[in-house]
Amino acid sequence: MTISSSGPSTSAADEAKRARIRASLARRHLTERIFKGLGVAAVVTALALVGTLFWMVISKGYPAFTQANVALEVYFDPEIIDVDAAPVRAAGQSDADFRAQNLAWQRQVTLANWNAIVEQAVRDAAPAGFEIDARSALALVETGERHRLRDLFVANPALLGQRVPVEMLASANTDNWLKGTINRDLEDSRQQLSAQTRALADQLLENGTISFKFAWHIFTNVDSRSAPASAGLAGAFVGSLYMMLIVILLAVPIGVASAIYLEEFAPKNRWTDLIEVNINNLAAVPSIVFGLLGAAAFIQYFGLPRSAPIVGGLVLTLMTLPTIIIATRSSLRAVPPSLRQAALGLGASKTQMVFHHVLPVTLPGILTATIIGVAQALGETAPLLIIGMNAFVASIPATPFDQASALPAQIYLWQGNENRNFFEARTSAAIMVLLALMLALNAIAVLLRRRLERRG
Amino acid sequence: MKYALHASAIALTIALAATGAQAQSRDTIQIAGSSTVLPFASIVAEEFGAAFPEYNTPVVGSGGSGGGLRQFCEGVGEGTIDIANSSRRIRAGEVEACNAAGVNDIREIQIGYDGIVFAVGIDQGDFALEPEHVFRAIAAEVPVDGAMVANPYTNWNEIDPSLPDQPIALAIPASNHGTREVFEERVTHAGCEAAGLPEGTDEAACSTFRQDVVVEIAGDYTETLARLQSNPATVGVFGLSFYDQNRDTLKVATVSGVEPSLETIASGEYPVSRPLYFYVKGEHIGVIPGLEDYVAFFLSDQMAGMGGALEAAGMIPAPAEETAAVLAAFEGGEAITADQL
Numbered sequence: 174m175t176i177s178s179s180g181p182s183t184s185a186a187d188e189a190k191r192a193r194i195r196a197s198l199a200r201r202h203l204t205e206r207i208f209k210g211l212g213v214a215a216v217v218t219a220l221a222l223v224g225t226l227f228w229m230v231i232s233k234g235y236p237a238f239t240q241a242n243v244a245l246e247v248y249f250d251p252e253i254i255d256v257d258a259a260p261v262r263a264a265g266q267s268d269a270d271f272r273a274q275n276l277a278w279q280r281q282v283t284l285a286n287w288n289a290i291v292e293q294a295v296r297d298a299a300p301a302g303f304e305i306d307a308r309s310a311l312a313l314v315e316t317g318e319r320h321r322l323r324d325l326f327v328a329n330p331a332l333l334g335q336r337v338p339v340e341m342l343a344s345a346n347t348d349n350w351l352k353g354t355i356n357r358d359l360e361d362s363r364q365q366l367s368a369q370t371r372a373l374a375d376q377l378l379e380n381g382t383i384s385f386k387f388a389w390h391i392f393t394n395v396d397s398r399s400a401p402a403s404a405g406l407a408g409a410f411v412g413s414l415y416m417m418l419i420v421i422l423l424a425v426p427i428g429v430a431s432a433i434y435l436e437e438f439a440p441k442n443r444w445t446d447l448i449e450v451n452i453n454n455l456a457a458v459p460s461i462v463f464g465l466l467g468a469a470a471f472i473q474y475f476g477l478p479r480s481a482p483i484v485g486g487l488v489l490t491l492m493t494l495p496t497i498i499i500a501t502r503s504s505l506r507a508v509p510p511s512l513r514q515a516a517l518g519l520g521a522s523k524t525q526m527v528f529h530h531v532l533p534v535t536l537p538g539i540l541t542a543t544i545i546g547v548a549q550a551l552g553e554t555a556p557l558l559i560i561g562m563n564a565f566v567a568s569i570p571a572t573p574f575d576q577a578s579a580l581p582a583q584i585y586l587w588q589g590n591e592n593r594n595f596f597e598a599r600t601s602a603a604i605m606v607l608l609a610l611m612l613a614l615n616a617i618a619v620l621l622r623r624r625l626e627r628r629g
Numbered sequence: 630m631k632y633a634l635h636a637s638a639i640a641l642t643i644a645l646a647a648t649g650a651q652a653q654s655r656d657t658i659q660i661a662g663s664s665t666v667l668p669f670a671s672i673v674a675e676e677f678g679a680a681f682p683e684y685n686t687p688v689v690g691s692g693g694s695g696g697g698l699r700q701f702c703e704g705v706g707e708g709t710i711d712i713a714n715s716s717r718r719i720r721a722g723e724v725e726a727c728n729a730a731g732v733n734d735i736r737e738i739q740i741g742y743d744g745i746v747f748a749v750g751i752d753q754g755d756f757a758l759e760p761e762h763v764f765r766a767i768a769a770e771v772p773v774d775g776a777m778v779a780n781p782y783t784n785w786n787e788i789d790p791s792l793p794d795q796p797i798a799l800a801i802p803a804s805n806h807g808t809r810e811v812f813e814e815r816v817t818h819a820g821c822e823a824a825g826l827p828e829g830t831d832e833a834a835c836s837t838f839r840q841d842v843v844v845e846i847a848g849d850y851t852e853t854l855a856r857l858q859s860n861p862a863t864v865g866v867f868g869l870s871f872y873d874q875n876r877d878t879l880k881v882a883t884v885s886g887v888e889p890s891l892e893t894i895a896s897g898e899y900p901v902s903r904p905l906y907f908y909v910k911g912e913h914i915g916v917i918p919g920l921e922d923y924v925a926f927f928l929s930d931q932m933a934g935m936g937g938a939l940e941a942a943g944m945i946p947a948p949a950e951e952t953a954a955v956l957a958a959f960e961g962g963e964a965i966t967a968d969q970l
Contacts, residue, residue, distance in 0.1 A: 276683050283680050316938070320679045355877050363751075363876045398671035399938060476708045478655060480688060561661070564690035565671040567678060576657055576688040589849045591668060591871045593878070 662697020
């Protein structure tokens with residue numbers, strides 16, 4: 174009776190409860206759907222932004238990878254190249270003597286009017302009866318190409334009096350005109366090239382003398398201001414490479430060693446706490462501060478050269494150290510204590526325990542941290558500007574002590590170049606190279622971690 | 630792992646040893662300074678490297694005229710630069726700072742001239758500016774009926790009906806640029822005089838600008854160009870060479886009725902031009918190889934002369950006699966002193 178009487182009342186209570194739950198369930202499902210929706214929206218936005226960025230960079234930059242080349246027949250006219258015969262080493266002549274003699278000869282060759290040779294070659298290539306003045310003829314070809322002709326001649330003096338086909342770079346302005354990066358409808362006074370040069374460029378493109386080729390020189394040449402069409406990334410790339418080597422050589426051993434000491438050996442007291450707090454703070458210091466420190470300490474105090482990869486490398490090492498220390502410590506902490514206890518229990522010393530058992534397990538973590546730290550350092554620009562690595566350097570650095578640029582600094586330099594029509598694409602091309610390097614480094618990090626983790 | 634640790638310890642030692650062993654001799658000329666002179670100096674540096682196989686290509690940094698001269702005056706020695714590019718003359722205070730740091734032999738080289746132009750986007754109105762227009766557009770206080778009042782102008786045509794009916798906005802070089810000094814001297818001060826300040830007004834009124842319409846650009850001219858693109862009504866201040874290479878997107882304004890060009894600037898008709906300089910540290914001559922040859926090469930006809938590479942890049946060559954005198958003074962070892970300025 175009690176049951177039957179309480180039956181309907183409980184079922185009513187159950188009913189109410191169920192209704193309440195149903196109502197709240199709908200609400201909770203709604204919240205979940207909203208949250209999921211927000212999450213998807215966030216991911217889509219992020220992807221869209223990255224996509225837009227890549228699309229903008231690539232669409233702007235890919236035209237820079239092909240460039241107009243002019244196939245000319247160059248006549249090494251003995252009347253223009255009026256120089257002595259190349260010096261031949263006499264018997265018993267000392268090295269220094271011969272070098273001096275050779276340099277004097279090279280100077281003489283340099284002073285020959287190579288522009289006249291280029292001009293003649295352009296005239297020869299022009300269609301019969303095409304009238305063009307000297308300035309307009311020279312404007313077609315990149316100014317630096319006359320040095321290349323000279324180098325060809327220096328390397329092989331037998332070229333004198335011969336006709337040789339030479340593939341030359343068209344000037345930046347010719348490239349702009351043919352690619353249409355400068356508005357082709359503008360009147361003469363707003364064009365960079367004279368009407369004659371423009372007409373000649375169009376005709377030569379039509380008859381195949383000018384053709385668009387892949388611009389390998391972006392990777393093999395150094396930066397250039399006097400011959401912008403030949404500007405390349407080689408100097409900046411080697412500069413960045415030296416800096417990354419220094420970062421790896423210094424930051425990895427120092428970072429890993431300090432992390433191991435702090436995590437495995439150091440007593441836990443106020444001092445180590447203080448050190449830990451400071452390392453975390455160091456990781457949060459803006460990179461420009463490291464640049465100022467580098468300028469004050471390494472350049473002013475230690476007298477290291479300005480705009481040299483050694484200083485850039487040291488500054489970036491300071492920047493990367495905290496990243497590596499923190500990442501290494503957290504991967505050491507993730508090693509189960511049982512591993513340590515087992516090693517110690519079997520009689521291993523603490524050092525043996527760390528180096529034989531703990532460290533190998535953490536290797537993937539350390540490697541990832543290193544590569545991500547290096548990738549970060551590779552793209553860092555602000556400190557490099559302060560230590561003068563945004564200087565114009567037209568040579569490949571032979572050692573880390575030579576002046577050099579770096580990839581991000583080179584992007585900054587090209588971005589500021591006054592020939593906007595030409596360098597807008599160049600800048601994007603340089604960004605593409607830098608991004609490709611970053612992606613490659615990150616891919617290596619992922620691959621290495623996968624391999625090492627599987628083995629472990 | 631042990632080996633890895635040993636290897637890295639060795640690498641560390643080598644790196645540190647290398648650091649210690651450096652201070653040997655630097656054999657590359659190091660230059661820094663004005664971003665106006667930078668393109669010209671870079672072109673010469675590159676050609677110098679190509680023409681003199683025995684020397685390295687000089688390294689050219691930027692940092693503005695003031696920044697370059699500050700580095701220049703840090704002292705004598707391989708850690709300091711050899712040449713400072715400047716788009717204005719060195720100041721007495723800078724020479725004193727140099728002397729205090731032990732740099733006494735400062736050789737001044739004037740390389741040619743540069744014009745400063747006002748330009749707008751190509752689809753904007755035509756500007757025929759007078760210095761007074763610019764002064765009235767940007768000064769914080771302007772004289773109206775003999776009294777100084779807060780600048781009342783919002784559109785150019787309110788200043789002068791001949792100017793376009795568009796809001797006033799200007800992008801001018803910040804004070805780290807040498808260009809700023811010339812801008813103030815030749816444009817705003819000239820305009821200030823033309824406007825006729827009431828008796829007893831402080832001279833400072835000539836160079837106190839209102840901040841709402843004036844953007845000071847600390848970076849280079851591409852930043853000014855970007856301003857013009859984001860706010861098309863902006864009038865930008867550029868060097869002639871930058872304008873020359875971007876004639877397809879920029880339209881130049883006449884100043885006092887003269888259109889800036891190589892000819893009008895060389896003849897002195899166009900009012901806003903200035904000489905360009907670089908300063909050589911005499912103490913480094915003979916220590917850093919190639920310094921003397923670099924100066925001679927820079928001033929040679931094929932570079933700084935008429936029809937030379939720098940003219941093609943937009944610099945206005947100085948008359949040949951002037952250049953010869955500069956070279957003679959350099960070779961004669963004439964150093965500049967604070968009381969000459």
